[in-house]
Amino acid sequence: MADWQEIPGSITAPRGYRAVGMAAGLKPSGLPDLTLILSDVEAIAAGVFTTSQVRAACVDYCRERLQTKASARAILCNAGQANAATGVLGLEDALESAQALSQALDMPSELILLASTGVIGQRIKLDALKAALPKLVASVSEDGAESAAKAITTTDLVTKAIALETTFHDRPVRIGGIAKGSGMIHPNMATMLAFVTCDAAVSPPLWQQMLSRAADCSFNQITVDGDTSTNDSLIALANGQSRTPAITEAGPEADKLEAMLTEVCIYLAKAIARDGEGATCLVEVQVSGTTSDAEARQIARTIAGSSLVKAAIFGRDPNWGRIAGAAGRAGVLFNQDHLQIKLGEFLMMQQGQPQPFDRAAASNYLRQAALGAYLKEDTVAIAVSVGDGSGSGKAWGCDLSYDYVKINAEYTT
Amino acid sequence: MADWQEIPGSITAPRGYRAVGMAAGLKPSGLPDLTLILSDVEAIAAGVFTTSQVRAACVDYCRERLQTKASARAILCNAGQANAATGVLGLEDALESAQALSQALDMPSELILLASTGVIGQRIKLDALKAALPKLVASVSEDGAESAAKAITTTDLVTKAIALETTFHDRPVRIGGIAKGSGMIHPNMATMLAFVTCDAAVSPPLWQQMLSRAADCSFNQITVDGDTSTNDSLIALANGQSRTPAITEAGPEADKLEAMLTEVCIYLAKAIARDGEGATCLVEVQVSGTTSDAEARQIARTIAGSSLVKAAIFGRDPNWGRIAGAAGRAGVLFNQDHLQIKLGEFLMMQQGQPQPFDRAAASNYLRQAALGAYLKEDTVAIAVSVGDGSGSGKAWGCDLSYDYVKINAEYTT
Numbered sequence: 001m002a003d004w005q006e007i008p009g010s011i012t013a014p015r016g017y018r019a020v021g022m023a024a025g026l027k028p029s030g031l032p033d034l035t036l037i038l039s040d041v042e043a044i045a046a047g048v049f050t051t052s053q054v055r056a057a058c059v060d061y062c063r064e065r066l067q068t069k070a071s072a073r074a075i076l077c078n079a080g081q082a083n084a085a086t087g088v089l090g091l092e093d094a095l096e097s098a099q100a101l102s103q104a105l106d107m108p109s110e111l112i113l114l115a116s117t118g119v120i121g122q123r124i125k126l127d128a129l130k131a132a133l134p135k136l137v138a139s140v141s142e143d144g145a146e147s148a149a150k151a152i153t154t155t156d157l158v159t160k161a162i163a164l165e166t167t168f169h170d171r172p173v174r175i176g177g178i179a180k181g182s183g184m185i186h187p188n189m190a191t192m193l194a195f196v197t198c199d200a201a202v203s204p205p206l207w208q209q210m211l212s213r214a215a216d217c218s219f220n221q222i223t224v225d226g227d228t229s230t231n232d233s234l235i236a237l238a239n240g241q242s243r244t245p246a247i248t249e250a251g252p253e254a255d256k257l258e259a260m261l262t263e264v265c266i267y268l269a270k271a272i273a274r275d276g277e278g279a280t281c282l283v284e285v286q287v288s289g290t291t292s293d294a295e296a297r298q299i300a301r302t303i304a305g306s307s308l309v310k311a312a313i314f315g316r317d318p319n320w321g322r323i324a325g326a327a328g329r330a331g332v333l334f335n336q337d338h339l340q341i342k343l344g345e346f347l348m349m350q351q352g353q354p355q356p357f358d359r360a361a362a363s364n365y366l367r368q369a370a371l372g373a374y375l376k377e378d379t380v381a382i383a384v385s386v387g388d389g390s391g392s393g394k395a396w397g398c399d400l401s402y403d404y405v406k407i408n409a410e411y412t413t
Numbered sequence: 414m415a416d417w418q419e420i421p422g423s424i425t426a427p428r429g430y431r432a433v434g435m436a437a438g439l440k441p442s443g444l445p446d447l448t449l450i451l452s453d454v455e456a457i458a459a460g461v462f463t464t465s466q467v468r469a470a471c472v473d474y475c476r477e478r479l480q481t482k483a484s485a486r487a488i489l490c491n492a493g494q495a496n497a498a499t500g501v502l503g504l505e506d507a508l509e510s511a512q513a514l515s516q517a518l519d520m521p522s523e524l525i526l527l528a529s530t531g532v533i534g535q536r537i538k539l540d541a542l543k544a545a546l547p548k549l550v551a552s553v554s555e556d557g558a559e560s561a562a563k564a565i566t567t568t569d570l571v572t573k574a575i576a577l578e579t580t581f582h583d584r585p586v587r588i589g590g591i592a593k594g595s596g597m598i599h600p601n602m603a604t605m606l607a608f609v610t611c612d613a614a615v616s617p618p619l620w621q622q623m624l625s626r627a628a629d630c631s632f633n634q635i636t637v638d639g640d641t642s643t644n645d646s647l648i649a650l651a652n653g654q655s656r657t658p659a660i661t662e663a664g665p666e667a668d669k670l671e672a673m674l675t676e677v678c679i680y681l682a683k684a685i686a687r688d689g690e691g692a693t694c695l696v697e698v699q700v701s702g703t704t705s706d707a708e709a710r711q712i713a714r715t716i717a718g719s720s721l722v723k724a725a726i727f728g729r730d731p732n733w734g735r736i737a738g739a740a741g742r743a744g745v746l747f748n749q750d751h752l753q754i755k756l757g758e759f760l761m762m763q764q765g766q767p768q769p770f771d772r773a774a775a776s777n778y779l780r781q782a783a784l785g786a787y788l789k790e791d792t793v794a795i796a797v798s799v800g801d802g803s804g805s806g807k808a809w810g811c812d813l814s815y816d817y818v819k820i821n822a823e824y825t826t
Binding site: 050051052053054055082084085086087088089119120121229230307311312314315317320321322324325327328329330332333334335336337339349351352353354400401402404405406409 | 463464465466467468495497498499500501502532533534642643720724725727728730733734735737738740741742743745746747748749750752762764765766767813814815817818819822
């Protein structure tokens with residue numbers, strides 16, 4: 001059983017954090033587009049960023065910053081322009097925005113981290129951003145988490161936010177998080193951003209390790225369309241304001257903190273997959289029986305990302321052959337005579353042999369799961385076992401609908 | 414300049430080959446579904462098969478056969494049931510079909526290769542197949558290539574066939590080929606099959622090397638939806654009936670034969686991509702400036718397979734940012750400041766900086782290319798350069814349309 005509970009407040013639930021989101025005129029729509037997350041004191045900072053060779057200026061900026069010093073006090077996020085594939089001019093814009101916020105907050109610019117989301121190839125509307133900074137700084141508060149969660153979105157249908165609380169030495173320790181996903185209703189909007197706050201005290205290398213591992217089994221295990229953004233960023237702060245003893249090495253306390261951090265990341269990752277463009281349902285793929293967890297995650301991600309599997313789920317077609325096909329091409333060796341496939345409670349393949357099942361009932365299961373998706377109750381569950389190994393892993397995705405094509409094609413240039 | 418010319422006749426254009434396709438009652442539709450390709454004499458045989466861990470019985474059968482002895486006289490292909498993910502029973506069916514053909518042809522069964530395409534998880538309708546064999550064997554002829562090209566298709570919109578001729582020592586040498594692609598109008602139909610005949614004399618290891626290299630820059634460089642079939646098979650025969658001297662080692666003659674073989678494979682591969690389910694146009698991606706050809710092919714394949722790029726092309730949206738994004742996540746290191754992107758004649762990015770271009774004209778280019786697609790005149794051409802390296806490569810794909818989703822989702826179970 002998890003020894004934590006969900007609490008309100010997302011990123012400002014941990015002590016010593018304030019946030020705000022506002023409309024600064026960066027998005028053509030006039031919707032909120034500028035976000036500030038602020039820690040009262042210097043916080044340990046860790047980050048996981050896109051692996052793409054084509055990266056946004058903010059990603060290069062944050063990577064370099066965190067390599068020099070793994071701490072920060074502020075995260076500034078603009079939505080509307082991705083500032084990716086903008087070359088040296090884009091990097092200058094990023095530096096100038098950090099410099100401007102540094103003056104407005106009266107703190108060294110090396111305590112500021114940056115994130116951007118929006119149209120690739122467009123530079124930040126720097127004048128509008130700078131003009132909005134005084135108001136942004138004046139508005140930041142402990143009640144601002146909701147506006148921040150809103151302002152980092154582009155065309156997400158819902159905001160994604162959570163906070164969990166546990167106790168260390170009888171004192172509360174909290175982790176909060178917000179995220180945006182890939183609701184690409186406008187072209188080129190395709191960024192996964194997540195910001196996590198924590199009030200535990202933890203050593204920088206340990207915090208980075210925890211975050212990297214948490215990302216590997218959460219954000220790195222969701223797929224909407226297989227495209228990796230130029231701007232993907234996950235940044236996590238830990239400011240020690242819980243006043244609990246510092247966690248500086250592996251052990252039960254580190255495990256407990258990492259488990260809660262992982263839970264926050266998985267919650268946000270699933271929320272992103274559920275809100276994938278055009279999606280009508282969340283698909284959870286569980287794979288077991290591999291030699292390693294990494295192999296299981298690889299197979300799970302391949303199944304969740306298969307266009308054929310996704311289209312079949314949209315069509316409410318219990319098409320296990322496509323699941324078998326996707327598992328087979330995942331790049332992980334296994335003996336197909338050991339393959340087992342379940343869709344919900346329906347056993348479709350065992351020991352590599354097709355099994356008889358009630359197709360109408362299985363199709364109805366898919367229909368019901370989709371209906372329940374936005375109530376966050378039901379999920380299309382695919383379970384695959386490929387052998388006797390102890391490895392296991394999960395991945396999350398969504399179905400492939402007409403609306404995906406519509407959202408991504410029907411844009412008049 | 415190519416020193417070969419296109420000739421009619423596809424797989425029976427090379428000397429000493431006969432073929433036939435007929436309706437054997439394997440497909441519910443009653444359309445042609447059984448194919449026989451026959452060499453008058455024992456031919457050198459090479460094969461390239463799916464890399465999936467979930468394979469059809471015919472794939473395992475052919476792999477084992479060719480490892481034992483790299484020659485064959487006959488290829489039997491059934492359409493309708495993929496005989497994949499059918500376990501040991503499926504393998505028994507495959508062996509039985511080879512045995513039955515062996516009796517009908519009065520030749521050892523080890524001279525027979527097998528291929529299947531159709532619904533995953535369904536075993537071959539063996540009774541219908543065996544009942545049809547006498548008529549199949551009686552009908553095989555030098556005029557049967559067209560019926561064979563038709564009978565290997567499932568829901569392809571067009572048949573794919575070609576033959577090329579060159580001369581060695583003043584004698585004609587010919588290579589013919591037929592293929593089927595992934596017109597997955599029924600669920601689970603997703604197989605790439607290609608059969609190539611050649612009348613040159615060539616040593617077995619050299620022929621296999623040529624075929625593997627040709628596959629690497631043709632069939633392995635097309636993508637319709639990123640899913641790899643359980644049944645993908647490319648089989649090539651070389652029977653020596655051109656009566657030209659045997660080619661047994663690397664050199665100008667081997668190079669010439671391999672170039673023609675590669676041309677046949679590329680022609681068939683492009684025809685498959687053009688006929689991808691729901692496709693309205695062929696997309697050709699050329700990548701240069703990498704360290705190796707393999708890296709260039711990897712980037713090209715990633716761009717051609719990107720759902721976002723494909724949806725943009727369907728929307729006639731000259732969305733170069735998505736091309737940059739796909740190039741960046743291909744898993745190949747490069748400096749984004751050296752990135753250059755062209756769509757047709759439109760230069761969109763140079764030295765990593767966005768370039769001004771006429772969006773309306775570029776969108777019109779996409780519209781025109783799509784209109785021309787089925788006339789085989791025009792293609793959407795994407796050219797990407799990532800540096801100064803000498804590596805280059807191409808990949809082919811198609812756009813992502815509403816019909817793709819419709820074809821793959823709207824099947825009532």
